[in-house]
Amino acid sequence: MTVILAIPCSTSNFICLLLWQDKLPVLTLGRSAELRPGEFVVAIGSPFKLQNTVTTGIVSTAQRGGKELGLEGSDIDYIQTDAIINYGNSGGPLVNLDGEVIGINTLKVTAGISFAIPSDRIREFLLKSNSRKIRGEEKPKKKFIGIRMSTLNQSSQMDTSNGLTCDNQVSDRVNNQDLLIMSPLSTRAGLREGDVIVRINGRATEETSVIQQAVRNESVLSVVVRRGNKDLKFTIVPATVDVFN
The missing domain is CATH 2.40.10.10 (Trypsin-like serine proteases)
Known part of the structure; x- marks a missing residue:
């Protein structure tokens, strides 16, 4: 067994x-x-x-x-x-x-x-x-989109090992640093490692909390990312996961 x-x-x-x-x-x-x-x-x-x-x-x-x-x-x-x-x-x-x-x-x-x-x-x-x-209780759940995030600052832009090629205009945006290996949500949506999230549902993303709030409260996410020198738009539908508590 x-x-x-x-x-x-x-x-x-x-x-x-x-x-x-x-x-x-x-x-x-x-x-x-x-x-x-x-x-x-x-x-x-x-x-x-x-x-x-x-x-x-x-x-x-x-x-x-x-x-x-x-x-x-x-x-x-x-x-x-x-x-x-x-x-x-x-x-x-x-x-x-x-x-x-x-x-x-x-x-x-x-x-x-x-x-x-x-x-x-x-x-x-x-x-x-x-x-x-x-x-016989139902498990509590939360929504997620399958990415790891870190706030992008000057030092992380200068660190070429992270694969970032963005300019100073996105210095305070959130870096999609490492896609969740066991969740295909973001890869299917088109996001890649090193993408910098600049807007979500029309709102600027100066902090990771902006994205976390959008994931909790919205059923569909319209995400704008900076990849190199281009801004790209993607749509992500959050999935649910059992709460770890």
């Missing part, structure tokens, strides 16, 4: 698929509350479709608030590490030296600054989800 459990998270833009089968070895879910700065961790994933890629790093903090990362609606304290996380690592485990999963890799800001959802939060989600299932 094989069981697949999907753990979607609209706040952190990923869906983790956990699969286990009879007689397969499993990893223990550790206690992220016991993590301390300076501890060594191992990130496992498939960046750029390279399966079973392993990188190492140390923990900077186990309590980096989501609001510090510009995630206004987040109440999660993330694990910050310098383990290298790239496109394709999201959803992979962050493991301590005892072989316990202490986080789920979810976000890279820049080289040496990456974040994972703590295992204690995963455990809490699983317990609540199972409790709702037993009671």
Whole structure:
């Protein structure tokens, strides 16, 4: 018998698929509350479709608030590490030296600054989800469009590694930095990594909160992006995802 459990998270833009089968070895879910700065961790994933890629790093903090990362609606304290996380690592485990999963890799800001959802939060989600299932309750949902965002500033424009070719006129706009690998919504709509979102439903996007509000409140999104020196218009219909709480 094989069981697949999907753990979607609209706040952190990923869906983790956990699969286990009879007689397969499993990893223990550790206690992220016991993590301390300076501890060594191992990130496992498939960046750029390279399966079973392993990188190492140390923990900077186990309590980096989501609001510090510009995630206004987040109440999660993330694990910050310098383990290298790239496109394709999201959803992979962050493991301590005892072989316990202490986080789920979810976000890279820049080289040496990456974040994972703590295992204690995963455990809490699983317990609540199972409790709702037993009671026959419907799962709470949120809308999402399947992108990661960061506010574009002068330093990110100068960093050629992010693939941006925009000019100073979009210095305060939002950069569609990394498309969600397991959601085809934005790729089907036509958005690409490195696109700079300048307007959404006719409103200028100086902050990520403008886009988050539009996703929550609107059924159809008219998005204008700057790609190189061109402005392009796309239409996106948000999908729904189970709330990670």
